[in-house]
Amino acid sequence: MARGAHRRKGGINTNRKGKFDPKDENQVKHTKIGKVWELYEERQPELAKIPFSARLNFERYLGLYDSLPFVWRMLKDIGSIRACWLYLGLYLAVQLALSLIPAVQLWYSGQLLTIVGTAIEQRTVDRQLLFRVASSRVACSIADLILQHLSKRISRPLNARIKQYYTVHMFNVMARLDVPTYDDPLVQRQLEQAFPSNSRQTVIWRTVVGVINMGSTAIMLLSQLSVLSTVLKNQQDGTLIALLSFSHSILSSNSDTQSLFTRVWAATTHNADFIKLSGLRKAVAEPAHRKEIVAGNMWEYMHSEYRRCINILGDDAAEFFDVYELFNQKRFPSFASIIRRPLQELPQIVFTLRAVQYPATIPLSLASLNLITSTANSFSHTLLRLFEQTGSISDNFATIQKMYEAINLSNRIPDGMVPYPENQRSLQMGMSIEFRNVSFKYPESKSYALRNVSFKIVKGQLCVILGQNGSGKSTVLKLIARLYDPLEGQILVDDQDIKTFKLADLRRAMAILFQEYTHFPLSIRENIALGDPGHSDDMDRITQAATLGGASEFIERLEEGYDTYLDRPVRDYYSGLPEGTMDLFGRAVSFGKIRGMGGMKSNESTTLSGGQMQRIALSRTFMRSSVSEPSVGLLLFDEPSASLDPTAEHDLFERLRLLRGQKTMIFSSHRFGNLTRNADMILYMHDSVIVEEGSHDALLKAGGEYARIWNLQAQAFL
Incomplete structure (x- = not known):
């Protein structure tokens, strides 16, 4: 559906309210297109049967009033941008001048007709007038060229300033949203509509340009109409020819092939052979499947099945738009198409009748016919462009409303009011954490991630949470960091409800490494420095953190060292390279499937x-928390050694013990070892609940599940 919406101008209104339900036979028309495709079109109201009413799309205008407060806010924001009103005034003046040029040219064309008429009647030519008219038309053409150039020169800095201003708003929205809000599919859709990722222009600039263009188009129409009426006043049958030409142009613009793309529609297929054919085509085209296809000797079977599907489907083995075009060609022409043909010929017939009746006026009538038909065509196209522009304006106004609503989006996790901690130095002794009958489900999940979980970790304790994947270990850490709030129960920090504390203060007091650790598309130095952005220029501290994280040795071996990018955010584009070019700018060349067309990018990630990669993430955590810094009182580690070998894991735990000091430290892990032996408290989880709790020795004596797994792992080393 997205392809159809953007295939032509004047596509589907994405801001429209309501729901499109293909099962609703009263509102949706179903058409079988060949053997494969099924088309569902929204049934059109009676108003839509009016010629070219689809272009008007009256429903677009209903929401204009609601969007006006947001448009007013947009204008005030634009006014706050440096020198924006100056550029905007210049742009407006240029567009106004451009809108008047066609009328001026038309007036001079009328003057040429007058010269021709005088020459026929009096057999004389006013050479001075002819020179002035001709030179004036040339001057108009040159002025149009210069004004078009000025329009581009003015619009570029204006667009750039507006885009930069709203990019800051966009970045602020994207950066500040909490996890539940950002993960909401409705929020994701709202953000994409408000800040399209693939757009070179902001909706603000499109709206500004659209409003100005709509005004200039209206001025162009009025000025052309005024001049055209003056020209037609002295032309026999001129008004009749103009009306016939105008009617033909209007009917031509309302062609059947465009009607689909001005309505709400959807197309799908349930044809098993076509679905299989498409899957086979995709499988052989994607490099990810190549090794298995070759190693499994699958190609003969795949080729046989592809050929079978092609033979069954025949001409219908094609994408929707190709099949729909063929389907349209088989349909009988519409009434508008039938009547359009004689209308196209009528101006010539009127001219011929006039020439037979008055042979002496043939030169004048011929020039008049050419001027009137070309002007009528231009006028009708301009009129339809005005309709399209007004519809686009209403869409842009609605998108502006969505943008400002996105800017004002509230986070799902409410902020507290109480500063934390009261005494900053108290963090050196750690933080106490308590869960009281906490239950939690992730959004869109039906099963509990935690069920009635209760425990208490005293200040300065080392707690290890054990259990299989999916038992709820990571969820405990996410709730402590208030990435989510529990559905039931209460979480206490230092014996106070966690929800009462300011979020920024609370998270500042924690250093967290999650199992799904993140690497930012920045340099290694900046990836580590983000652990404590306030010390991002302190290279000594960055290298110390890398040493503690076990990353310094391999980082220093990299060609660019700490300035190496893990995933380079700027792509290299190139085309037309010789086949022997294997690398460019120090990165491997990937020509892709289409060579020499447009830009292609290189393989820009660093292979670690x-x-x-996990050691770099650990280094960021070490950057955040050190014994000498009292700003962190709680250290949370989610499977910190999952990708480390036994030696690296042992070294890591030794460094973490040094890092800890007297602070509270919580680990989640599925491994047993020295860490659990030294833990003050062990929480053993299974199926979202805590099944055992205590120290290592106490749990071994209890002889439960912890003791059983500990003994199993111990036997593996005997």
């Missing part, structure tokens, strides 16, 4: 092992 999973363990090395």
Whole structure:
């Protein structure tokens, strides 16, 4: 559906309210297109049967009033941008001048007709007038060229300033949203509509340009109409020819092939052979499947099945738009198409009748016919462009409303009011954490991630949470960091409800490494420095954190060291390279499937092992928390050694013990070892609940599940 919406101008209104339900036979028309495709079109109201009413799309205008407060806010924001009104005034003046040029040219064309008429009647030519008219038309053409150039020169800095201003708003929205809000599919859709990722222009600039263009188009129409009426006043049958030409142009613009793209529609297929054919085509085209296709000797079967599907489907083995075009060609022409043909010929017939009746006026009538038909065509196209522009304006106004609503989006996790902690130095002794009958489900999930979980970790304790994947270990850490709030129960920090504390203060007091650790599309130095952005220029501290994280050795071996990008955010584009070019700018060349067309990008990521990537993430955590810094009182580690070998894991735990000091530290892990032996408290989880709790020795004596798994792992090393 997206392809159809953007295939032509004047596509589907994405801001429209309501729901499109293909099962609703009263509102949706179903058409079978060949053997494969099924088309569902929204049934059109009676108003839509009026010629070219689809272009008007009256429903677009209903929401204009609601969007006006947001448009007013947009104008005030634009006014606050430096020198914006100056550029906007210049742009407006240029567009006004451009809108008047066609009328001026038309007036001079009328003057040429007058000269021709005088020459026929009096057999004389006013050479001075002819020179002035001709030179004036040339001057108009040159002025149009210069004004078009000025329009581009003015619009570029204006667009750039507006885009930069709203990019800051966009970045602020994207950066500040909490996890539940950002993960909401409705919010994601709202953000994409408000800040399209693939747009070179902001909706603000499109709206400004659209409003100005709509005004200039209206001025162009009025000025052309005024001049055309003056020209037709002295032309026999001129008004009749103009009306016939105008009617033909209007009917031509309302062609059947465009009607689909001005309505709400959807197309799908349930044809098993076509679905299989498409899957086979995709499988052989994607490099990810190549090794298995070759190693499994699958190509003969795949080729046989592809040929079978092609033979069954025949001409219908094509994408929707190709099949729909063929389907349209088989339909009988509409009434508008039938009547359009004689209308196209009528101006010539009127001219011929006039020439037979008055042979002496043939030169004048011929020039008049050419001027009137070309002007009528231009006028009708301009009129339809005005309709399209007004519809686009209403869409842009609605998108502006969505943009400002996105800017004002509230986070799902409410902020507290109480500063934390009262005494900053108290963090050196750690933080106490308590869960009281906490239950939690992730959004869109039906099963509990935690069920009635209760425990208490005293200040300065080392707690290890054990359990299989999916048992709820990581969820405990996410709730402590208030990435989510529990559905039931209460979480206490230092014996106070966690929800009462300011979020920024609370998270500032924690250093967290999640199992799904993140690497930012920045340099290694900046990836580590983000652990404590306030010390991002302190290279000594960055290298110290890398050493503690076990990453310094392999980072220093990299060609660019700490300035190496893990995933380079700027792509290299190139085309037309010789086949022997294997690398460019120090990165491997990937020609892709289409060579020499447009830009292509290189392989821009740095290849590091999973363990090395995890050490960089650990270094960021060490950057955040050190014994000498009292700003962190709680250290949370979610599977911190998952990608490390046993030696690296042992070294990591030794460094973490040094890092800890007297602070509270919570680990989640599925491994048993020295860490659990030294833990003050062990929480053993299974199926979202805590099944055992205590120290290592106490749990071994209890002889439960913890003791059983500990003994199993111990036997593996005997």
